[in-house]
Amino acid sequence: xxxxxxxxxxxxxxxxxxxxxxxxxxxxxxxxxxxxxxxxxxxxxxxxxxxxxxxxxxxxxxxxxxxxxxxxxxxxxxxxxxxxxxxxxxxxxxxxxxxxxxxxxxxxxxxxxxxxxxxxxxxxxxxxxxxxxxxxxxxxxxxxxxxxxxxxxxxxxxxxxxxxxxxxxxxxxxxxxxxxxxxxxxxxxxxxxxxxxxxxxxxxxxxxxxxxxxxxxxxxxxxxxxxxxxxxxxxxxxxxxxxxxxxxxxxxxxxxxxx
Numbered sequence: 001x002x003x004x005x006x007x008x009x010x011x012x013x014x015x016x017x018x019x020x021x022x023x024x025x026x027x028x029x030x031x032x033x034x035x036x037x038x039x040x041x042x043x044x045x046x047x048x049x050x051x052x053x054x055x056x057x058x059x060x061x062x063x064x065x066x067x068x069x070x071x072x073x074x075x076x077x078x079x080x081x082x083x084x085x086x087x088x089x090x091x092x093x094x095x096x097x098x099x100x101x102x103x104x105x106x107x108x109x110x111x112x113x114x115x116x117x118x119x120x121x122x123x124x125x126x127x128x129x130x131x132x133x134x135x136x137x138x139x140x141x142x143x144x145x146x147x148x149x150x151x152x153x154x155x156x157x158x159x160x161x162x163x164x165x166x167x168x169x170x171x172x173x174x175x176x177x178x179x180x181x182x183x184x185x186x187x188x189x190x191x192x193x194x195x196x197x198x199x200x201x202x203x204x205x206x207x208x209x210x211x212x213x214x215x216x217x218x219x220x221x222x223x224x225x226x227x228x229x230x231x232x233x234x235x236x237x238x239x240x241x242x243x244x245x246x247x248x249x250x251x252x253x254x255x256x257x258x259x
Contacts, residue, residue: 031225044062062091063080065094066098126172161194181231228243
């Protein structure tokens with residue numbers, strides 16, 4: 001069986017000096033492709049350097065993370081625009097909205113998101129969305145961009161089946177399922193029954209959100225099979241089917257992987 005980790009951060013400082021071992025463990029676990037989410041210009045260079053060492057295995061994204069948005073967001077987004085003409089990437093991400101800690105830059109986050117959605121539409125690439133405690137504002141921005149033909153995924157999805165159905169009405173959209181699915185009393189474990197397999201991607205968000213029984217430790221892409229097994233149980237199917245469908249979904253959405 002093979003799996004794809006649709007959202008990971010192997011160049012994160014948490015893996016410093018261990019990146020090659022982390023990648024090898026993932027490959028040994030059957031995770032044959034890993035998509036690297038971009039955060040900002042401060043962390044972009046190590047991500048691209050690592051991806052260049054592993055063509056056909058690591059695939060970078062390009063984007064500005066909402067948690068880093070402040071009054072100077074335009075400088076970072078302008079850099080994303082500039083790099084988009086020369087860099088290699090499979091999506092604009094991770095971008096989005098995050099009001100969990102503060103709404104101080106709510107307006108700026110929405111503006112930065114819309115600007116990057118417009119870029120993705122212009123480039124005809126998908127978007128990878130980080131969304132936390134900001135669902136209604138996200139749909140406001142999406143409505144403002146409705147005519148752009150956007151496609152993408154909501155990463156680290158822990159929302160409701162209703163939200164999944166809502167995003168599906170906007171076109172070719174998916175939700176990324178990670179370690180939270182395995183947490184005790186996680187609402188997504190109940191909601192997943194009503195979300196079609198055809199909408200699901202697997203992810204880790206490593207080094208964050210390690211699945212049970214590893215919760216609290218550093219997460220790795222090698223843990224994808226744990227998430228796949230739990231998903232198979234909850235969807236009353238087998239891991240082989242989870243592997244087949246989630247890989248198909250991921251390759252279909254992030255079509256530049258196939259180039």
